[in-house]
Amino acid sequence: MNEPQPVIDVKGVSKWFGSVVAVNDVSLQVYPGITGLLGPNGAGKSTILHMITGKAACSAGEVTILGQTSRGNPELYRNIGVMSEHEAVYSFQTGRQFIEFTAVMQGLNPIAGPVDRAIGLVGMADAQNRKLGTYSRGMRQRMRLAAALVHDPQVLVLDEPLNGTDPRQRLDFHDTMTRLADEGRTILISSHILEEVESLAATILLMVSGKLAAAGDFRAIRAKLDEQAYKVRVVTGSPRKMAAALAGNDDVDSVSIDADGELTVLSRNVGELQRSIPRLAQEQGIRLMRVEPMDDSLESIFNYVVDR
């Protein structure tokens, strides 16, 4: 059987600005469905998305979308919807005018139907006649998403699309993306927040320091990541009593108390630990003031992946 062809194919791509290497020899493939491009700020996500969408030239390597080179190929944009990380909009236009402008530029005719559909998809029908300059950040993001969707593209490239959105909008975004992916589209979403992509993308691409640190099935990568011990900070009214209680817990590898009386708990089963801590505190009559992961950031996860 023939191997499925990647919709987005990045081959040995690098990008440098003078002596600074922003992206270093990255090769990746994106197939239909939702793929998450994850990485901490400064990892090179936006730079590689710029090269994928043809906004920036590759210093080395090549990018193709749907088998065509994306750089210097404006016709390809009929099949691609792009939402950049910059939140700039034409503030003097109303939301609807912005989408109509995009529809006209995409060569749609008539435009009313697609414009209504795109605005409806992002739930902005009520605010469509307000000036973009009066929108909240989340509303602007949604209208920018509508602009990326108005021509019903086969491929969507969205750079940090959830910036500034509230939990309700995130749920709606989740539903919309899932529906579009189910219809056979290819969606590449970048984010620096793991949880944003966790429930959305089955496949992830992890970038760190301009390199692709890992790629593949999200759960498989997550399972490997789960093998490492995480640090959790616990602040209580009775640190020694809490430390003693935690020391006897199976999910805890070690507990230490610093000079300020804050506990640092090392665990390989953070999910279970988060449930155990409130229970233990209640049982011991200890006042729990704060529980927070100390290194559940992408940076630490990526460092782990890279160091393995």
Next chain:
Amino acid sequence: MSSIFWLSIHQLTGRWRIALILLLAALPVGLALIVHFAAKGEADFNENFTNVLLDGLLVAGILPIVTMALATSSFGNELEDKTLGYLTMMPVARWRIILPKVLASLIICGPVLLTGGIVATLLGFDGEARPALAVAAALAAGLLTYAAIFTWAGLVTTRALPFALVYVLLWEGVISSFINGVDYLSVRGYTLAIMSGLDKSSFPALEDRVIDFPVAVAGAAIVTVVFLLLGVRRLRRMDVP
């Protein structure tokens, strides 16, 4: 193309820009009114009117400054606020982005500048139509050429305005006045030569110091086309922020 044209018109018609254009375009009219009543009939009136008001003020000063203020902003503003990505992510040829941007600059400052030039010339030449039309045609040619140059400059650097100002003051203002041969590469030189070529009898003060009319027309056309093509090339090759 019309969508980008109207978008650009909206972007470029900020209050301060329109006020600046109106003020500068009214300047030669005001001065022409003053000299019309104060110096009319003096022996060297025509020479002074041509050299000081039409060349020194209108062609060497107001024409490039007004065009520069608009044309450098047509892409400069989009680069600065990072909205250029919207246009470059559209399935349209790059020349279809450049051309409406240049046209928008022309449409905004053209009528005002040309009206100022025509009215000032009519005042200086006792209402004669021919010199006024020659001035209008020359200004239109200069406007188009400058618009192409400054639109390209706005794409090349985010500091287009200061660079353009230095170019206008040094190259068009000083160097082209004192060094022979520079007129062949000067928009001011083309503009004055077209003005003189269309009405030699009204502008005798220019006759000895301008390049040939056909050379000026060809020069203005070539510079315009070259800078439009450079703009298209730049838009194709640049990394869009």
